[in-house]
Amino acid sequence: MSVLTVRDLHVTYPPGVRAVRGISLEVGAGEVLGVVGESGSGKTALALAVLGLSPSGADVRGSVRLRGRELVGRSDAEMSLLRGRDIAMVFQDPLSALTPVHTVGDQIAETIRVHAGATRRAARTRAVELLDLVGIPDAPRRARAYPHEFSGGMRRRVMIAMAIANDPVALVADEPTGGLDVTVQAQILDVLRVAREATGAAVLLITHDLGVVAGVADRVMVMYAGRAVETAPVDQIYHRPRMPYTIGLLRSLPRADGTVRPVPIDGAPPSASAPPAGCAFAPRCPVALARCGDTVPEPAPVGPGGHRAACFNIEATADLDAVFPHRPAARRPEAPARHRRPVVLQVEDLVRHYRQRRGGPVHAVDGVTFDVRAGETLGLAGESGCGKTTVLMEILRLARPQRGRITVFGEDTAALAAADRKRLRRDLQVVFQDPFSSLDPRMRVADILAEPLSAHGMPGPKIQLRVRELLGVVGLQEEHACRYPRGLSGGEAQRVGIARALALEPRLLLLDEPVAALDASVQAGVLELLDELRARLGLSYLFVAHDLAVLRHVADRVAIMYHGRLMEIGAASAVYQRPAHPYTRALLDAVPLPDPLRERKRRRIPLQGDPPDPFAPPAGCRFRPRCPRYTALRNDALRRRCETSDPALHVLDPSVDRQVACHHAEGAK
Amino acid sequence: MSGNGARGRGPQGGGHTRGDGMSDAGPLDLPSPRALAARRVLGNARAVTGLVLLGLLFLLAFAGPLVSPWGHDEIDFTAFRRPPSPEHWFGTTGSGRDVFALTVRGMQKSLLIGLCVAVLSTGLAAVVGAVAGYLGGWVDRLLMWGVDLLLVLPWFLVVAVLSPALGGRWPLLIPLLAAFMWMVTARMVRGMTLSLRHREYVLAARFLGVSTPRIIARHILPNLASLLIVDASLGVSVAIIAESALSYFGYGVRPPDTSLGTLIADGSGTALAYPWLFGFAGGLLVLIVVAVNLTGDGLRDVLDPAAPQHPRPRPRPRTPRRYGGRT
Numbered sequence: 001m002s003v004l005t006v007r008d009l010h011v012t013y014p015p016g017v018r019a020v021r022g023i024s025l026e027v028g029a030g031e032v033l034g035v036v037g038e039s040g041s042g043k044t045a046l047a048l049a050v051l052g053l054s055p056s057g058a059d060v061r062g063s064v065r066l067r068g069r070e071l072v073g074r075s076d077a078e079m080s081l082l083r084g085r086d087i088a089m090v091f092q093d094p095l096s097a098l099t100p101v102h103t104v105g106d107q108i109a110e111t112i113r114v115h116a117g118a119t120r121r122a123a124r125t126r127a128v129e130l131l132d133l134v135g136i137p138d139a140p141r142r143a144r145a146y147p148h149e150f151s152g153g154m155r156r157r158v159m160i161a162m163a164i165a166n167d168p169v170a171l172v173a174d175e176p177t178g179g180l181d182v183t184v185q186a187q188i189l190d191v192l193r194v195a196r197e198a199t200g201a202a203v204l205l206i207t208h209d210l211g212v213v214a215g216v217a218d219r220v221m222v223m224y225a226g227r228a229v230e231t232a233p234v235d236q237i238y239h240r241p242r243m244p245y246t247i248g249l250l251r252s253l254p255r256a257d258g259t260v261r262p263v264p265i266d267g268a269p270p271s272a273s274a275p276p277a278g279c280a281f282a283p284r285c286p287v288a289l290a291r292c293g294d295t296v297p298e299p300a301p302v303g304p305g306g307h308r309a310a311c312f313n314i315e316a317t318a319d320l321d322a323v324f325p326h327r328p329a330a331r332r333p334e335a336p337a338r339h340r341r342p343v344v345l346q347v348e349d350l351v352r353h354y355r356q357r358r359g360g361p362v363h364a365v366d367g368v369t370f371d372v373r374a375g376e377t378l379g380l381a382g383e384s385g386c387g388k389t390t391v392l393m394e395i396l397r398l399a400r401p402q403r404g405r406i407t408v409f410g411e412d413t414a415a416l417a418a419a420d421r422k423r424l425r426r427d428l429q430v431v432f433q434d435p436f437s438s439l440d441p442r443m444r445v446a447d448i449l450a451e452p453l454s455a456h457g458m459p460g461p462k463i464q465l466r467v468r469e470l471l472g473v474v475g476l477q478e479e480h481a482c483r484y485p486r487g488l489s490g491g492e493a494q495r496v497g498i499a500r501a502l503a504l505e506p507r508l509l510l511l512d513e514p515v516a517a518l519d520a521s522v523q524a525g526v527l528e529l530l531d532e533l534r535a536r537l538g539l540s541y542l543f544v545a546h547d548l549a550v551l552r553h554v555a556d557r558v559a560i561m562y563h564g565r566l567m568e569i570g571a572a573s574a575v576y577q578r579p580a581h582p583y584t585r586a587l588l589d590a591v592p593l594p595d596p597l598r599e600r601k602r603r604r605i606p607l608q609g610d611p612p613d614p615f616a617p618p619a620g621c622r623f624r625p626r627c628p629r630y631t632a633l634r635n636d637a638l639r640r641r642c643e644t645s646d647p648a649l650h651v652l653d654p655s656v657d658r659q660v661a662c663h664h665a666e667g668a669k
Numbered sequence: 670m671s672g673n674g675a676r677g678r679g680p681q682g683g684g685h686t687r688g689d690g691m692s693d694a695g696p697l698d699l700p701s702p703r704a705l706a707a708r709r710v711l712g713n714a715r716a717v718t719g720l721v722l723l724g725l726l727f728l729l730a731f732a733g734p735l736v737s738p739w740g741h742d743e744i745d746f747t748a749f750r751r752p753p754s755p756e757h758w759f760g761t762t763g764s765g766r767d768v769f770a771l772t773v774r775g776m777q778k779s780l781l782i783g784l785c786v787a788v789l790s791t792g793l794a795a796v797v798g799a800v801a802g803y804l805g806g807w808v809d810r811l812l813m814w815g816v817d818l819l820l821v822l823p824w825f826l827v828v829a830v831l832s833p834a835l836g837g838r839w840p841l842l843i844p845l846l847a848a849f850m851w852m853v854t855a856r857m858v859r860g861m862t863l864s865l866r867h868r869e870y871v872l873a874a875r876f877l878g879v880s881t882p883r884i885i886a887r888h889i890l891p892n893l894a895s896l897l898i899v900d901a902s903l904g905v906s907v908a909i910i911a912e913s914a915l916s917y918f919g920y921g922v923r924p925p926d927t928s929l930g931t932l933i934a935d936g937s938g939t940a941l942a943y944p945w946l947f948g949f950a951g952g953l954l955v956l957i958v959v960a961v962n963l964t965g966d967g968l969r970d971v972l973d974p975a976a977p978q979h980p981r982p983r984p985r986p987r988t989p990r991r992y993g994g995r996t
């Protein structure tokens with residue numbers, strides 16, 4: 001018996017934005033339906049319509065039934081009675097869902113009292129029980145805290161507690177782990193599992209991340225341009241996908257095990273205001289037929305377990321490799337051994353503390369040492385707030401650091417004159433995370449690309465030629481030159497950011513999460529471009545990312561950062577296969593695998609707690625409060641070393657390129 | 670779909686290399702930003718209306734004296750306080766002066782003073798505020814100290830004291846008024862610059878080696894355009910009124926010369942009995958303000974980056990990032 005049934009749902013936002021174009025789905029009690037799609041595919045519009053929360057002016061047609069009762073067309077008053085009791089929601093942004101002026105305990109108790117009519121005391125007791133259930137430590141005390149006193153991960157837990165307070169029959173979670181670190185994401189997914197078991201609710205789990213869905217969902221629905229293009233049991237989707245878009249999406253995912261190179265889907269999704277007449281995927285589909293452009297394919301059964309796909313050319317997708325074939329990696333010229341190549345960037349014991357108006361200083365970077373040699377990519381990874389971006393900004397300032405030394409192409413930044421600094425800037429460039437905020441909204445692409453050139457005194461006519469050339473280098477067309485950033489898609493905007501960084505023909509590129517804001521299918525394209533450029537232009541990269549799966553495919557060496565310090569650094573393949581530091585191991589454990597079978601079998605040691613506040617680190621090892629290896633130590637003498645002495649990076653084995661900051665590192669042979 | 674189909678298939682698809690024979694294709698054919706802006710101003714109804722209106726007002730102010738049968742300092746002893754007539758188009762004052770001649774003469778002063786003071790003070794505010802906010806440190810402290818000092822100075826007294834030195838050279842009023850009108854705006858500009866200077870596109874420009882004056886001119890000030898335009902439009906009316914207050918006490922434009930503010934102040938006491946003494950000057954002042962505001966609104970539309978050609982909703986970044994902090 002399905003609890004939540006959606007039939008032929010259409011949502012249109014003014015002016016004529018067709019966000020959802022005919023979606024049907026069913027979710028049974030205790031079942032999790034994962035809804036996956038790229039940004040703009042209409043996932044949020046679907047969630048809002050199901051909850052009766054569509055913005056005013058939106059036109060919602062079709063049917064949404066909750067245990068047989070029709071929800072579409074109900075008044076706001078009726079819907080708010082249902083919401084919170086029979087159907088509940090978890091959103092991406094918990095701060096907007098929690099009232100800042102009440103304690104979280106009161107807010108949860110309030111929903112219980114409103115909907116279940118419990119007494120004040122009973123409601124409070126239940127609120128504390130719920131907070132305990134979702135894993136808030138010391139729940140009776142924390143119930144009296146205000147939302148802003150919780151970290152991002154803890155706030156999500158509070159939201160989930162609130163959502164399940166009245167034993168809803170259906171739960172809608174829109175990007176419940178969006179914007180969280182993998183370690184915290186793993187915790188929240190565990191809480192969602194607990195919540196489902198505690199309530200037996202039907203769960204609609206909406207996300208852009210196929211890795212998230214693999215371990216949690218029973219069935220998966222893939223959305224594209226407002227339509228469901230494929231629906232199947234979770235194993236089917238990952239192992240026998242039939243619709244070309246699903247196949248492309250899976251192929252474009254970077255994997256932390258590094259087995260297959262991600263393959264991008266070329267092109268971009270269609271605009272929601274003018275959806276194409278036929279199959280919306282046709283312009284990007286490698287196996288499109290002639291009639292795909294005219295007729296919309298309807299979902300049809302293609303396999304066991306209610307596996308349905310909307311595609312005319314199912315025959316062509318029997319062999320997955322044929323649809324999106326693997327592309328070979330860019331061939332890099334034979335490089336001499338690492339120790340023979342020149343050092344392009346050297347950072348020694350770099351320190352950056354920010355003074356605060358109140359409280360102690362923020363230890364953003366607290367003694368970091370590494371080097372980058374010509375032609376290689378060093379990946380810098382770690383949870384958000386650990387100081388990765390600060391390291392980049394300190395290098396880019398090309399000034400004397402608070403402590404330590406930065407040497408760029410053999411020149412000490414502390415000793416640079418203004419003219420030297422400007423000259424060095426030609427060799428050292430940066431690409432930022434958010435492609436839109438790094439492009440001036442008031443300048444056209446051509447002017448953005450021309451700016452560094454004219455700043456370094458290139459004459460006007462040559463600038464025009466170089467701009468045209470740069471557009472070509474990053475795979476953009478000339479028509480993009482006169483657009484404003486607003487008129488670009490995310491992938492295009494990031495290509496402009498890369499082109500600008502390449503304008504002065506740098507030798508070293510610092511990349512700050514260059515693909516984190518992009519959808520997987522577009523992300524793979526940008527990664528491929530970066531790989532290509534490095535090989536062709538002989539660049540070196542310092543590549544910052546929080547996503548270890550992405551780094552696996554680009555980095556030759558990786559450095560793992562925690563609380564302003566490096567925990568481990570070494571050759572990428574070795575670090576991924578045999579992490580020596582417990583933190584590296586925990587990070588790798590938390591990366592979701594886009595493979596339901598292996599995801600279920602995985603033996604995890606989930607990392608507890610949140611990323612630390614960047615204030616003064618604890619005595620001894622700074623990772624100790626969260627360290628599973630320390631917790632497992634039985635010998636007092638060994639424990640005392642962790643408690644009293646701050647481990648420095650040290651070489652484990654002289655024959656291996658690996659340094660670890662842990663007293664009890666695992667052998668890294 | 671807006672031309673998405675033709676997007677590049679990554680570098681392999683195109684086989685681009687540096688200078689691989691693309692150079693013979695000639696430079697990009699782009700309209701210059703200035704031509705583009707001019708075209709868009711002319712395409713904006715409000716900007717065009719405002720500009721045309723302003724043009725007509727200037728025409729009236731400067732061509733009016735040429736066609737008027739009376740000069741502003743002539744007195745008609747046969748007509749005291751007469752309503753409009755074919756002889757005196759806007760009527761006469763109690764001392765027999767022609768109101769039309771006075772009004773167009775006053776308009777010359779007021780238009781020049783209003784526009785020049787507004788542009789000057791907003792420009793000063795923009796430069797001082799942006800430099801202070803962008804550079805920070807001791808430059809910031811010094812400039813803001815100056816701002817605070819000027820804010821507490823009683824401007825009216827200062828102008829009154831300096832007034833004899835002007836010796837009737839009214840154009841000197843322009844820098845004098847401007848000098849006391851820019852401080853509050855400068856503080857606002859500084860505040861907004863503080864948040865702009867950590868924007869990634871500003872950081873990117875800095876790391877590309879773009880010089881500080883150029884960053885302020887190309888990245889900071891254009892992104893404050895809305896604020897500056899609103900400020901300048903308001904400044905026009907404020908300056909005209911400030912000038913009339915000064916003139917009322919005899920410190921500004923001196924008789925027999927006159928300004929719109931002076932005429933309004935003189936006529937307002939008897940506005941009901943002799944409406945022509947007040948109405949024409951008042952109406953023209955309103956028209957000036959309307960024209961300026963229309964032009965300002967139009968310019969704001971034109972400069973708004975949200976307006977240009979390719980509106981497409983942009984994806985929200987998943988993890989918003991802030992760079993910098995204190996440097």
Ligand SMILES: Nc1ncnc2c1ncn2[C@@H]1O[C@H](COP(=O)(O)OP(=O)(O)O)[C@@H](O)[C@H]1O
Nearest residue numbers: 013017019038039040041042043044045272982
């Ligand atoms: N309030 C709104 N008004 C107009 N268009 C909207 C509104 N909200 C979303 N859209 C558009 O609807 C489409 C689907 O959006 P959304 O459901 O947020 O996608 P997703 O959740 O997959 O990112 C997009 O083109 C988006 O720009």
Ligand code: SF4
Nearest residue numbers: 279282285292311312
């Ligand atoms: S219907 Fe045609 S265009 Fe659409 S996915 Fe199938 S083969 Fe490709």
Ligand code: SF4
Nearest residue numbers: 621624627642662663
């Ligand atoms: S030194 Fe101790 S606390 Fe630190 S990471 Fe190693 S085992 Fe854990």
Ligand SMILES: [Mg+2]
Nearest residue numbers: 039040043044
């Ligand atoms: Mg969304």
